[in-house]
Amino acid sequence: MDWLDTFWSTYSTLVLSLGTNVLLALSIYLTLSCGMLTVANAAFMGLGAYTAASLTLKSGMALWPALVGGVFLPVIIALAIGRPTLRLSGVYLAMATLAFGEVVRIIILNSEEVTGGALGLNAIPQLTEWYDVAAAFGIALYVLLRLAQSRIGRTMLAIAQDETATELMGLNVRAYKLFAFVAGAGLAGLAGGLNAHFTFFISPNEYGFDRGVEILAMGVLGGTGSPWGAVVGGVLITLLPEVLRGLGDYRPLINGVILIVIILYSPKGLWELFRLARPNLAKTAL
Amino acid sequence: MLTQQLVNAISLGGVYALFALGFTLVFGVLGVVNLAHGALFMLGAYAALQAVLIFQLPLLAAIVVAMLVTAAGGWLLDKFIFAPLRARQAPHLAPMIATIGLAIALNSTIQGLFGAQNLRFPAEVLPTDRLRLGAVHITWLEVEIIVLAIALMAVLLWGLKKTQVGRALRGLAESVKATALVGVDVEGLFRATSLVASLLGGVAGVLIALYSNAVYPSMGQPMLHKGIAVVILGGMGDIRGALLGGFFLGFAEVFSVAYIGSTMRDAVAFGLLFTILLLRPQGLFGRAAQRRA
Numbered sequence: 001m002d003w004l005d006t007f008w009s010t011y012s013t014l015v016l017s018l019g020t021n022v023l024l025a026l027s028i029y030l031t032l033s034c035g036m037l038t039v040a041n042a043a044f045m046g047l048g049a050y051t052a053a054s055l056t057l058k059s060g061m062a063l064w065p066a067l068v069g070g071v072f073l074p075v076i077i078a079l080a081i082g083r084p085t086l087r088l089s090g091v092y093l094a095m096a097t098l099a100f101g102e103v104v105r106i107i108i109l110n111s112e113e114v115t116g117g118a119l120g121l122n123a124i125p126q127l128t129e130w131y132d133v134a135a136a137f138g139i140a141l142y143v144l145l146r147l148a149q150s151r152i153g154r155t156m157l158a159i160a161q162d163e164t165a166t167e168l169m170g171l172n173v174r175a176y177k178l179f180a181f182v183a184g185a186g187l188a189g190l191a192g193g194l195n196a197h198f199t200f201f202i203s204p205n206e207y208g209f210d211r212g213v214e215i216l217a218m219g220v221l222g223g224t225g226s227p228w229g230a231v232v233g234g235v236l237i238t239l240l241p242e243v244l245r246g247l248g249d250y251r252p253l254i255n256g257v258i259l260i261v262i263i264l265y266s267p268k269g270l271w272e273l274f275r276l277a278r279p280n281l282a283k284t285a286l
Numbered sequence: 287m288l289t290q291q292l293v294n295a296i297s298l299g300g301v302y303a304l305f306a307l308g309f310t311l312v313f314g315v316l317g318v319v320n321l322a323h324g325a326l327f328m329l330g331a332y333a334a335l336q337a338v339l340i341f342q343l344p345l346l347a348a349i350v351v352a353m354l355v356t357a358a359g360g361w362l363l364d365k366f367i368f369a370p371l372r373a374r375q376a377p378h379l380a381p382m383i384a385t386i387g388l389a390i391a392l393n394s395t396i397q398g399l400f401g402a403q404n405l406r407f408p409a410e411v412l413p414t415d416r417l418r419l420g421a422v423h424i425t426w427l428e429v430e431i432i433v434l435a436i437a438l439m440a441v442l443l444w445g446l447k448k449t450q451v452g453r454a455l456r457g458l459a460e461s462v463k464a465t466a467l468v469g470v471d472v473e474g475l476f477r478a479t480s481l482v483a484s485l486l487g488g489v490a491g492v493l494i495a496l497y498s499n500a501v502y503p504s505m506g507q508p509m510l511h512k513g514i515a516v517v518i519l520g521g522m523g524d525i526r527g528a529l530l531g532g533f534f535l536g537f538a539e540v541f542s543v544a545y546i547g548s549t550m551r552d553a554v555a556f557g558l559l560f561t562i563l564l565l566r567p568q569g570l571f572g573r574a575a576q577r578r579a
Binding site: 037084085087088090091092094095096098099100102103106209213216217220249250251252253255256257258259260263264267 | 313319367370371376378379380381382383384386387388389390391392393394395397398402507511514515518522556557559560563564
């Protein structure tokens, strides 16, 4: 199995980030499928990364207990800000979460004793193995697929279609939205924690606006009709820069153009195209 | 010292107001949160810089070049992104996401063409004379920034208030359908709005580039965040609110750096923004918007 070792030593980081990026795409799928555009996922990812990394680095915790911490903090914060924030809708919600993300980044940047400030946290133990990422990915995807088929998933779709009508049917729209927001935050935190334990180093700027946009691009590219859309989007956005390595500085250009083209020509994402191309699948998935 | 800070605050605030004006105009008329506004701002700065470096143009001519380039950018933006989405009646978040794509694309193109490093205007094109008003020294650059910013705002406000086009635009912000019914070329107005708004953003870009003498590909991003803060402060789509908000932010920044220190400055600005959104999403001066079904 020599070739496998060579492959792994070259591409392990890529394969692992494939997993964590798909988790991030799933985290934004949760809110997008509810019709909410929140761009705080990068901040929640950062909170998870810093919490988990501090736990292993400073208290010598094992990976999974630290990951629990990395999920816990974003969830608590999302619960706290969720209730007032989710009263906003549309662009106001997007702006508020953007501002929140920026506040989190600046606070991380300025709390030097805890976070290392602009220098970030260094020498984070390399604890994430492929099976950790695979397990997290498998469980998240399974749960979300089941969720999409369940009463909760259908209600979330209904909210995205028409919030007022859903509310008039006697469903507690706010609770469902809060659930989507908090679950998304937890998932982003999990991705952040996993990610921090194979990148060796984290700094506040990794969790800024650019990362938020990248996560959004994954969600929009794949489409929000099904968790599979998020998987497709996450995989493509991660692999694209590798494929386009020759383009150098122009690589983000392709990301941007893809985002525009998808919005213009296939607003429901790539997964929808795929489903339409195979009518049988469309029937079963609905 | 205090008057010196006042001059700084007015020139910085003027540029913020100019930038926010374009941003709020697009939101008010087209209903789009244009997250590429920061990239157009950056484009304006690069256009002026290249005009000076390559064609050896004087500063004012370079500003005109920047206006032309960003106006063309705004026209293209509406023609190829906003108009098709309008025609399809896409949900209002679609154009916003498309402008994110445009912002990334523009940033990486500029970075690919001119590099990520900080570029400067050659010292000989910058006016160095100082105006003495008692104990205060104002550079001609600051005078030009303030005059240009205020002149542009005055023209815009006068145009919106008094001209036929301005009336049509205000009508458009109220109801697209009704405005179309009275025979206004709605599509043309949308395109003109996008053009004017991005021109304003481009001029703001040149002015900030001159003010801090720094031009770099990602310069639009902090500005975009500030612009968002300003228009939310003033109420989205509210022209006067954008002006007041712009000057408010200029004053807040200059005086907090002067008297508090600079470390947590941005956190305070965004914390304020976040709080305003939660408590008064219609802005400090706005009325509650009616719910549109």
